[in-house]
Amino acid sequence: MNSRMIAAALLPILLLTGGCWDQVELTERGFVMGVAIDLAANGGIELTAQIYKPQQKAGVGSSNQGQPYANITTVNSNIFESVRDIPTHLGRRAQWSHQRVILIGEDFAKKHNISEALDFFNRDHEPRQTSKIFITKGKANQFFKKKPLIENTISQQLKRIQESTAKYSAKSMNVNLFMLNLQLESQTGFAAVPYISPDNSQDQSIALKGLALLKNGKMIGALSPIQTEHLNILLNKYKNSIIEIPCEQQVGGNHPLDESLEVVSLQTKIKPKASMESIRVHIAVQIKSSAGELLCSDLSTTKGEKKFIEKVQLLVEQELRALTDQLQARKIDMLGIGNQIYQMNPRLWRSLKPNWDDHFQRAHFTYDIRISLIDTGMLIGKSSVSK
Known part of the structure; x- marks a missing residue:
């Protein structure tokens, strides 16, 4: 009973004297x-x-210096x-x-x-x-x-x-x-x-x-920044950006012009199939887009829109293939193919890992690029520059 009374008497004192004994002040x-x-x-x-460095004001109306x-x-x-x-x-x-x-x-x-x-x-x-x-x-x-x-x-x-x-x-x-x-x-x-x-x-x-x-x-x-865009597409990290499409002929002057396509959404899936004999990688990219600038294309007809989409799909495939070819030539697996194989088959990966750079360099890539155009940006889809 005495110990309980003592504890009850000391509790308010402890609450009043509490503090951070090892506290470091902001000025330190x-x-x-x-x-x-x-x-x-x-x-x-x-x-x-x-x-x-905190800035101090001497008074109202004074400005920070430095x-x-x-x-x-x-x-x-x-x-x-x-x-x-x-x-x-x-x-x-x-x-x-x-x-x-x-x-x-x-x-x-x-x-x-x-x-x-x-x-x-x-x-x-x-x-x-x-x-x-x-x-x-x-x-x-x-x-x-x-x-x-x-x-x-x-x-x-x-x-x-x-x-x-x-x-x-x-x-x-x-x-x-x-x-x-x-x-x-x-x-x-x-x-x-x-x-x-x-x-x-x-x-x-x-x-x-x-x-x-x-x-x-x-x-x-x-x-480069352009190659980084392509890598972001391959890694499914492409958020909001523009795909530039070069015009096939000069338009409106001596300098070549590019059309643009705004990416609304993008999804990429990389599926490797691996064995000790070969590595095959399939890359599927689905892009929903809207027209940003139309300088040399006519999307006012179904035929024109189809031709434009096929052109962009080919362009994207060429750009992605160029990047993967360069990564393979330099033996740099920035696509994480080896990491995927490890997750799917750890035993196989243990055999591939010692010479993975060479296996990656010899890998065969295939591509499936699908682009849909959900908006031309105007009531008409014609070029804004006369040919």
């Missing part, structure tokens, strides 16, 4: 928005962290030691829970397995697995010197660029840390990461240049 933290990883001159790791971020660079033999050196420059502990992007320089990605550099971000509890990943042409930290066009920091702008480009133009992919880890740990070990470079035509602009291709964590090549 530096919130990392992005991080750039480069190859240092001494062969080590050059890490640059972009820290958000840029709302600071870039801190440290050089060490590993990421963790570089992170621990940030307070020696900043005077605050680095906080990683608001991280937006991870940029990896091309030289580093070609010489090092990037999984080793990303190990800290996978093990530590603070960094977000949703952080966007980029491979950069030239040094990664050069992008942190650019001023954002519309966002508060270039890190946030890069995040939005990746998301919007993947969603609206299919000329890149939406790849975060978690997705990259899944790719690197797959049976084939191939991965694709958005590839960016400075835009020489505009000082502060950044251009997405398609995809950097990785094998076993190292960069082995790249795909």
Whole structure:
């Protein structure tokens, strides 16, 4: 009875005195928005962290001065030691829970397995697995010197660029840390990461240049933005974009013109049939579309519409075949054929895996492209340019 009375008396005191004894105040933290990883001159790791810098107003009507971020660079033999050196420059502990992007320089990605550099971000509890990943042409930290066009920091702008480009133009992919880890740990070990470079035509602009291709964590090549569109079709990741169809003859001037077809929906299925003797892959693509620009085609008749659809189907097949031919020539299974075979028949895959690059190179591909036109965009489907 006495122990119960004592506990009852102490309970209100405990509630009143509770608190976070190990709490770190906001003024002791530096919130990392992005991080750039480069190859240092001494062969080590050059890490640059972009820290958000809160802006204070002296009073009503006053404006913020200076840029709302600071870039801190440290050089060490590993990421963790570089992170621990940030307070020696900043005077605050680095906080990683608001991280937006991870940029990896091309030289580093070609010489090092990037999984080793990303190990800290996978093990530590603070960094977000949703952080966007980029491979950069030239040094990664050069992008942190650019001023954002519309966002508060270039890190946030890069995040939005990746998301919007993947969603609206299919000329890149939406790849975060978690997705990259899944790719690197797959049976084939191939991965694709958005590839960016400075835009020489505009000082502060950044251009997405398609995809950097990785094998076993190292960069082995790249795909152009157009090739990236085709890869997105093959991987069933094509959201909203435009198919350009060249006119067969010149129209309205000396420069060749392209018509356009807006993709409303797209579904791709890849079905491999494998044995030790041969690999056969069937690719079926179904596209629902609407006319975007008609400069040299006439869709006002059933015959004209059929001719136009057949032309586009042939064009799409040629483009997809060209990409798969190139991937086969370079022995890069970015289509995940090996991963599918592993899921269907693990025993067969164990026999194929040691020489999978050669098996993939010899694989036979067939295509079934079907396009339906659901809207011409006008009451009439005639060309808008006189022939």
